[in-house]
Amino acid sequence: MIKVGIPHSLFYFYYYPLWKTFFESLGAQIIKSYPTTRLTVNQGVQLAVDEACLPIKVYFGHVKELAEKGVDYLFVPRLVSVETKSYICPKFMGLPDMIRAGIPDLPPLIDMTIDISKTNKYLYTDIVRVGRLFEASKKRIWQAYEKGKQELRFCQALASQGLSPQEAIQVWEGEMVAEQGEERLRLGVLGHGYSLYDDLLSMNLIAHLRSLGCQVVLAEHVDPHDIEANAATLPKRVFWTLGRKMVGSALHFDQNDRIDGIVYLACFGCGPDSLVGEIIERRIVNKPFIMLTVDEHTGEAGMLTRLEAFVDMIERQRRQAVESNLSPHG
Numbered sequence: 001m002i003k004v005g006i007p008h009s010l011f012y013f014y015y016y017p018l019w020k021t022f023f024e025s026l027g028a029q030i031i032k033s034y035p036t037t038r039l040t041v042n043q044g045v046q047l048a049v050d051e052a053c054l055p056i057k058v059y060f061g062h063v064k065e066l067a068e069k070g071v072d073y074l075f076v077p078r079l080v081s082v083e084t085k086s087y088i089c090p091k092f093m094g095l096p097d098m099i100r101a102g103i104p105d106l107p108p109l110i111d112m113t114i115d116i117s118k119t120n121k122y123l124y125t126d127i128v129r130v131g132r133l134f135e136a137s138k139k140r141i142w143q144a145y146e147k148g149k150q151e152l153r154f155c156q157a158l159a160s161q162g163l164s165p166q167e168a169i170q171v172w173e174g175e176m177v178a179e180q181g182e183e184r185l186r187l188g189v190l191g192h193g194y195s196l197y198d199d200l201l202s203m204n205l206i207a208h209l210r211s212l213g214c215q216v217v218l219a220e221h222v223d224p225h226d227i228e229a230n231a232a233t234l235p236k237r238v239f240w241t242l243g244r245k246m247v248g249s250a251l252h253f254d255q256n257d258r259i260d261g262i263v264y265l266a267c268f269g270c271g272p273d274s275l276v277g278e279i280i281e282r283r284i285v286n287k288p289f290i291m292l293t294v295d296e297h298t299g300e301a302g303m304l305t306r307l308e309a310f311v312d313m314i315e316r317q318r319r320q321a322v323e324s325n326l327s328p329h330g
């Protein structure tokens with residue numbers, strides 16, 4: 001059976017169910033790398049160029065792990081655009097080239113281009129080209145792709161029920177996820193999914209917030225129409241798909257009475273984060289807001305201290321608000 005390696009990184013958190021189903025339906029075996037470890041980060045930092053952001057460096061570490069596992073192909077798509085008139089960060093465009101240049105002795109890359117900014121035509125041609133590595137019948141290739149899309153929709157529906165996309169993938173793969181305990185606060189939590197849902201990169205941000213008694217509300221839990229409507233209130237359209245999703249979600253959280261505060265996870269060295277984070281920081285007027293920036297040297301203890309202080313501050317404000325509303329006459 002032909003083995004296809006899929007790195008557990010970057011757009012894994014958004015599209016893994018689609019591509020796993022697609023390749024398996026065509027008879028391939030999927031090998032994915034393990035969730036990010038310190039070794040993955042160290043390997044990635046050594047292989048990638050210094051100027052790359054942390055998630056890209058980590059991706060190098062995942063590719064290296066898969067190459068050492070002896071896969072026949074590595075799936076490293078060139079993502080340009082996943083919706084009309086919007087784009088993914090340019091770093092994704094050059095990913096297959098950066099990987100080839102940075103890691104020697106790789107298995108062949110499946111580097112299909114995903115760009116539907118203007119038309120689906122080229123994507124469809126590329127799907128057939130990639131499918132033909134495994135299956136001659138165009139009809140069966142299409143069926144595999146449609147099945148992949150169906151599984152992705154199912155997984156997205158799971159995530160919209162309150163799970164993180166990473167947890168939704170775990171449930172989709174038949175694994176158990178921990179039940180959430182009692183929650184005292186509801187926090188909107190934002191960031192690029194490949195940082196936020198990667199436990200090592202995010203320093204277990206979601207788990208820490210839950211352990212502090214917070215319900216975590218993610219962009220995936222917000223109605224996409226609300227996100228677009230809020231993002232459209234900016235004077236200029238944010239043309240990055242993920243950036244617009246974060247801005248729209250942040251503005252939605254800011255006006256939502258059931259949200260107590262907003263946490264934004266940024267990556268050091270990320271151009272889009274410096275702009276989108278700045279827009280969000282300026283536009284949030286009603287809710288406490290904290291921006292946490294991570295790089296390869298960030299320590300989890302420092303992150304936890306800041307989160308504890310943020311949660312304490314919100315709880316103190318809530319207590320003061322309640323006390324100031326109490327009548328002195330009982």
Ligand code: SF4
Pocket residue numbers: 053054055056089090091092192267269270271272273
């Ligand atoms: S958006 Fe930022 S974190 Fe994501 S790939 Fe681009 S530079 Fe890196």
